[in-house]
Amino acid sequence: MHSSHHHSHAHSSDAASNRIGWAFLLNVVFTLIEFIGGWLTNSTAIMADAVHDLGDSLSIGTAWGLNKLSDRQANNRFSYGYKRFSLLGALVNGVVLLTGSAWILYEAIPRLAAPEMPQVEGMLLLSIFGIAVNGFAAYKLSGGSTLNEKVLNWHLLEDVLGWVAVLIVSVVLMFKPWAILDPILSIGFTFFILFNVMRNLKQTILLFLQATPDKNQMDDVRKILLDSDEINAIHHFHIWSLDGEHNVMTVHLELQQDVTLSQVTMLKEKLREGLARFDFIHTTIEIEFANEPCRDELDKH
Known part of the structure; x- marks a missing residue:
């Protein structure tokens, strides 16, 4: 029974990896093709969408690599496993997109004053191609059930909407020579990218610096830890995240006077049940008897 479950898990993991690989x-x-097409058609809107797609390519590539890495066991070098690599991928992705967005704004803003007419037929063909490719990639991932696949599917659906906007502008430009629509669209795309990048980059940097992922969760866990007559106080209480999804908790519990061994056993069971809903990937709880000096405090002297 166990081997059958393991086989089905491995099979679904391989299927997810194949879908992400195709995307x-x-x-x-x-x-x-977009970067070349944007250059040939002289369209900053297509260039802006190429930067957006470059970000999605990096996201999908990172997700694909992590999908393969996540099956690897923790070892002496990476004792928590490989989940933290996703933060590194998110950081690299954010820096690349910030650089690309700055370049697009540098190109597009001067065109507001002196707009240049793009090659409209090329824009139209690329937009149709873009809707088809991104739509097909989104369709491939829509059959997936993993969090990676669901997030990437939203990225690809955003791309489809972006290309619909390019399609509409290119059709308008065929009838009205409003060249300024191209830089306006590219600046709109770029600010949309920057809004998402800055929000994600802030969260990534905070997690890298081991900030508490959720202050409310910290308060809830503290209440559970202190909601026992046997516990006098807590210290060295930490919650941090490996990747924004899998959290780790450590704490020292200082017991009241005259707590028996059977009470400690019952306390551990009560804490296990109370903390279960937080789904921590690792918990470390050190129990200190009354008047017992904290080992970590002793190490400082």
Whole structure:
């Protein structure tokens, strides 16, 4: 029974990896086509969407790599496993997108004063191609059940909407030579990218610096820890996150006077049940008897 469950888990993991792999390949190839197409059609809007797609390619590539890495066991070098690599991927992704967005704004803002007419037929063809490729990639991932696949599917659906906007502008430009629509669209795309990047980058940097992922969770856990007559106080209480999804908790519990061994056993069971809903990937609880000096405090002297 156990081996059958393990086999089905491995099979679903492989299927997820294959779906993400297909989406990654499509996105990378299409991003290259976009950059070339944006240059040939003289369209900053297409260039802006190429930067957006480059970010999605990096996200999908990171997700694909992590999907394979996540099956690897913790070892002496990475004792918590490989989940923290996703933060590194998010940080690299954020820096690349910030750089790309700055470049697009540098190109597009001067065009507001002196707009240049893009090659409209090329824009139209690329937008149709973009809707088809991103739509197909989103369709491939829509069958997935993993969190990675669901998040990436939203990214790809955003891309489809972006290309619909390019399609509408290119159709308008065929009838009205309003060249300023191209830089306006590219600046709109870029601010949309920057809004999402800055929000995600802030969260990533906070997690890298081991900030508490959720202050409310910290308060809730503290209440559970102190809601026992056997506990006098807590210290060295920490909650941090490996990747924004999998959290770790450590704490020292200082017991009241005259607590028996059977009471300690019951306390541990009560804490296990109370903390279960937080779904920590690791918990370390050190119990200190009354008047027992804290080992970590002794180490400082």
